[in-house]
Amino acid sequence: xxxxxxxxxxxxxxxxxxxxxxxxxxxxxxxxxxxxxxxxxxxxxxxxxxxxxxxxxxxxxxxxxxxxxxxxxxxxxxxxxxxxxxxxxxxxxxxxx
Amino acid sequence: xxxxxxxxxxxxxxxxxxxxxxxxxxxxxxxxxxxxxxxxxxxxxxxxxxxxxxxxxxxxxxxxxxxxxxxxxxxxxxxxxxxxxxxxxxxxxxxxxxxxxxxxxxxxxxxxxxxxxxxxxxxxxxxxxxxxxxxxxxxxxxxxxxxxxxxxxxxxxxxxxxxxxxxxxxxxxxxxxxxxxxxxxxxxxxxxxxxxxxxxxxxxxxxxxxxxxxxxxxxxxxxxxxxxxxxxxxxxxxxxxxxxxxxxxxxxxxxxxxxxxxxxxxxxxxxxxxxxxxxxxxxxxxxxxxxxxxxxxxxxxxxxxxxxxxxxxxxxxxxxxxxxxxxxxxxxxxxxxxxxxxxxxxxxxxxxxxxxxxxxxxxxxxxxxxxxxxxxxxxxxxxxxxxxxxxxxxxxxxxxxxxxxxxxxxxxxxxxxxxxxxxxxxxxxxxxxxxxxxxxxxxxxxxxxxxxxxxxxxxxxxxxxxxxxxxxxxxxxxxxxxxxxxxxxxxxxxxxxxxxxxxxxxxxxxxxxxxxxxxxxxxxxxxxxxxxxxxxxxxxxxxxxxxxxxxxxxxxxxxxxxxxxxxxxxxxxxxxxxxxxxxxxxxxxxxxxxxxxxxxxxxxxxxxxxxxxxxxxxxxxxxxxxxxxxxxxxxxxxxxxxxxxxxxxxxxxxxxxxxxxxxxxxxxxxxxxxxxxxxxxxxxxxxxxxxxxxxxxxxxxxxxxxxxxxxxxxxxxxxxxxxxxxxxxxxxxx
Numbered sequence: 001x002x003x004x005x006x007x008x009x010x011x012x013x014x015x016x017x018x019x020x021x022x023x024x025x026x027x028x029x030x031x032x033x034x035x036x037x038x039x040x041x042x043x044x045x046x047x048x049x050x051x052x053x054x055x056x057x058x059x060x061x062x063x064x065x066x067x068x069x070x071x072x073x074x075x076x077x078x079x080x081x082x083x084x085x086x087x088x089x090x091x092x093x094x095x096x097x
Numbered sequence: 098x099x100x101x102x103x104x105x106x107x108x109x110x111x112x113x114x115x116x117x118x119x120x121x122x123x124x125x126x127x128x129x130x131x132x133x134x135x136x137x138x139x140x141x142x143x144x145x146x147x148x149x150x151x152x153x154x155x156x157x158x159x160x161x162x163x164x165x166x167x168x169x170x171x172x173x174x175x176x177x178x179x180x181x182x183x184x185x186x187x188x189x190x191x192x193x194x195x196x197x198x199x200x201x202x203x204x205x206x207x208x209x210x211x212x213x214x215x216x217x218x219x220x221x222x223x224x225x226x227x228x229x230x231x232x233x234x235x236x237x238x239x240x241x242x243x244x245x246x247x248x249x250x251x252x253x254x255x256x257x258x259x260x261x262x263x264x265x266x267x268x269x270x271x272x273x274x275x276x277x278x279x280x281x282x283x284x285x286x287x288x289x290x291x292x293x294x295x296x297x298x299x300x301x302x303x304x305x306x307x308x309x310x311x312x313x314x315x316x317x318x319x320x321x322x323x324x325x326x327x328x329x330x331x332x333x334x335x336x337x338x339x340x341x342x343x344x345x346x347x348x349x350x351x352x353x354x355x356x357x358x359x360x361x362x363x364x365x366x367x368x369x370x371x372x373x374x375x376x377x378x379x380x381x382x383x384x385x386x387x388x389x390x391x392x393x394x395x396x397x398x399x400x401x402x403x404x405x406x407x408x409x410x411x412x413x414x415x416x417x418x419x420x421x422x423x424x425x426x427x428x429x430x431x432x433x434x435x436x437x438x439x440x441x442x443x444x445x446x447x448x449x450x451x452x453x454x455x456x457x458x459x460x461x462x463x464x465x466x467x468x469x470x471x472x473x474x475x476x477x478x479x480x481x482x483x484x485x486x487x488x489x490x491x492x493x494x495x496x497x498x499x500x501x502x503x504x505x506x507x508x509x510x511x512x513x514x515x516x517x518x519x520x521x522x523x524x525x526x527x528x529x530x531x532x533x534x535x536x537x538x539x540x541x542x543x544x545x546x547x548x549x550x551x552x553x554x555x556x557x558x559x560x561x562x563x564x565x566x567x568x569x570x571x572x573x574x575x576x577x578x579x580x581x582x583x584x585x586x587x588x589x590x591x592x593x594x595x596x597x598x599x600x601x602x603x604x605x606x607x608x609x610x611x612x613x614x615x616x617x618x619x620x621x622x623x624x625x626x627x628x629x630x631x632x633x634x635x636x637x638x639x640x641x642x643x644x645x646x647x648x649x650x651x652x653x654x655x656x657x658x659x660x661x662x663x664x665x666x667x668x669x670x671x672x673x674x675x676x677x678x679x680x681x682x683x684x685x686x687x688x689x690x691x692x693x694x695x696x697x698x699x700x701x702x703x704x705x706x707x708x709x710x711x712x713x714x715x716x717x718x719x720x721x722x723x724x725x726x727x728x729x730x731x732x733x734x735x736x737x738x739x740x741x742x743x744x745x746x747x748x749x750x751x752x753x754x755x756x757x758x759x760x761x762x763x764x765x766x767x768x769x770x771x772x773x774x775x776x777x778x779x780x781x782x783x784x785x786x787x788x789x790x791x792x793x794x795x796x797x798x799x800x801x802x803x804x805x806x807x808x809x810x811x812x813x814x815x816x817x818x819x820x821x822x823x824x825x826x827x828x829x830x831x
Contacts, residue, residue, distance in 0.1 A: 027215070028150060028215070028216075031146070031150075031212040031213075031215055032146040032147060032150070032212075035146065035208065035209050035212040035213075036205050036208050036209060039141060039142070039144055039145065039146035039209075040142065040143065040144060040145045040146065041145065041146045041147060042146075043142060047146075047147050048145075048147060049147065050151075051151065094151075094154060094216075096215070096216075096219065
């Protein structure tokens with residue numbers, strides 16, 4: 001596992017390896033990785049989300065990268081399928097994104 | 098998915114957790130409480146952030162925020178109480194270290210707790226108006242540790258003890274001090290101020306009050322200032338190293354007050370080492386230290402300034418009134434200049450060129466220079482000396498330098514018109530005797546005077562230069578016209594035609610010129626009046642010079658450079674061997690005082706005694722007899738016979754000059770009055786006096802009594818009248 005990436009694991013056990021920079025779009029993940037007294041997540045470089053399903057986590061990862069681009073000036077639409085909206089919203093609240 | 102969007106939706110509870118276990122809250126809290134304990138015990142690595150965060154998140158989401166918050170307060174308080182016990186137990190020097198270490202632990206734990214409880218901070222805390230977790234942690238620390246009865250006083254006294262140790266030269270752990278004071282600042286500025294800064298300032302004040310008392314008893318002023326400066330720097334360094342920057346003005350104020358302000362007068366007047374001694378001995382370092390320290394306290398600089406002014410006036414007064422000094426005008430002025438230079442250097446090097454000090458210096462000089470009413474004469478004599486001799490072979494730059502300095506003294510003079518009068522006399526002598534060493538220097542000074550006092554002041558001086566130039570042209574014209582009928586035997590004549598009024602000449606009865614000279618003079622008169630009709634020419638025989646070829650006893654030939662009067666006397670000996678004083682007086686008609694001087698310089702100066710006097714004595718008596726000194730010898734071919742001139746004016750001459758100055762002032766005052774009344778029409782007495790003084794102060798300081806007399810004279814001559822109703826008012830009569 002490289003230094004500047006982090007592994008995000010969904011409820012079903014799917015693993016998403018994303019850049020730390022992208023993952024830190026989520027304030028919650030940022031805190032997990034930067035909190036001073038090394039938590040388990042900081043040591044292993046992986047975070048398990050037992051309450052987030054794979055498609056949602058995938059969408060979230062896509063969002064991380066989109067958000068980075070958006071904030072650097074590339075203004076495109078981020079498409080969200082209506083059927084996952086609610087779940088996605090709740091995950092967003094949880095991740096403070 | 099942005100924060101904006103989120104607020105528009107009501108978020109339902111997470112669907113996995115819809116079943117509400119009644120023990121759910123209790124169970125979740127236990128997990129979190131355990132985690133907090135682990136964090137405080139440095140055991141966090143086994144904990145999953147995600148899990149803790151999720152639990153806290155769910156508790157808040159399920160409306161157990163209150164339970165979570167109060168649980169946190171209880172747990173944290175418990176840990177702090179434990180810490181407080183261990184800090185209290187620490188002995189002596191370990192107390193601060195323990196405190197600092199625990200503070201570090203708490204801080205780290207607090208940050209971790211805040212991170213896992215972030216969701217609570219985000220939603221529950223603002224909606225229920227609680228204190229956010231981080232601030233809560235600091236407050237709990239403050240209340241349980243810093244303000245615990247066993248720690249509070251011990252902390253302050255430990256800190257102050259350490260500082261006291263450092264002041265007496267011990268080395269202390271500054272890093273630790275910095276951490277502790279930083280902690281106090283983190284707890285809020287009021288904690289820092291009340292629990293540390295206030296007692297710190299009080300202790301410092303008494304420390305410095307005591308120390309300064311000691312120092313002042315046993316140190317001289319310079320040493321004391323050095324110590325005070327060092328203390329001040331130490332305190333600033335201390336603030337820099339381990340106190341809050343806001344403390345700096347407060348602690349420096351304490352040091353300034355205790356060490357400087359309270360002892361200012363005593364320091365300045367300290368015997369043998371105070372300000373006056375520093376000034377006298379040019380102690381630039383001490384002076385600059387004093388300036389920099391005193392500048393920090395109110396009234397500091399004005400104290401220095403007053404003492405300096407006082408000292409300057411006192412020494413200046415002694416200088417200008419010391420009768421010994423008055424004998425040598427050149428030395429007198431040189432001393433003034435040296436004094437000025439000395440203090441200028443002090444002000445530039447030690448007092449950072451402070452304007453107020455320059456002004457004090459200037460006003461002091463103005464004060465004492467004018468105490469002696471011969472200052473204008475002496476300054477002019479100084480210039481005369483410089484332009485005759487002193488500046489020979491000196492570079493142009495240096496000449497300018499000297500002239501600028503003279504101008505500076507000139508500026509201090511109140512009676513500038515008196516200076517002008519003397520300057521005119523001296524300049525005339527220089528020009529007519531051809532003694533001036535540099536025309537450029539002369540002109541440069543006049544330009545300076547002109548910029549200082551205006552065209553009026555120098556117009557006559559400039560006229561003198563013009564006269565010199567025209568005279569040269571005239572003489573060329575004269576000899577050109579004479580060349581046809583030239584006779585080798587005729588003496589060469591050099592005439593300088595002086596415009597009456599421009600030159601300080603007095604109508605004087607011309608002496609009897611020798612016939613040879615008279616002939617040439619008449620030729621010249623004819624030539625001059627021929628080219629310029631309607632002019633009058635009178636001879637100023639008291640001012641010229643002559644070169645004579647003389648042959649002495651053993652066929653020794655010399656060229657004698659003498660004045661016109663002396664020439665007249667010597668020419669008499671062409672026809673007779675021995676003449677008495679009376680005979681000479683009769684033959685030449687030279688005024689008695691001048692004649693005596695001439696004879697003195699011809700007969701009584703060693704090495705230049707071309708005449709033999711009988712009897713041989715210093716003074717000239719009425720029945721003395723003179724003959725040519727055949728034994729005269731000199732190693733030079735050209736012998737310059739000076740006139741015994743009193744360089745400085747004698748008392749009656751002085752009176753006379755003064756009287757003439759007073760006379761000259763009258764029309765100037767009158768002119769000023771008329772100018773003022775012409776524009777104002779009606780004005781009362783006091784205002785006229787004030788205005789006249791203002792108008793004339795660039796030239797002299799008119800005496801109010803004289804102004805009153807001039808007003809009366811103008812009323813008599815019907816330029817003005819008194820107002821009929823109000824006698825104090827004057828009206829201008831057109």
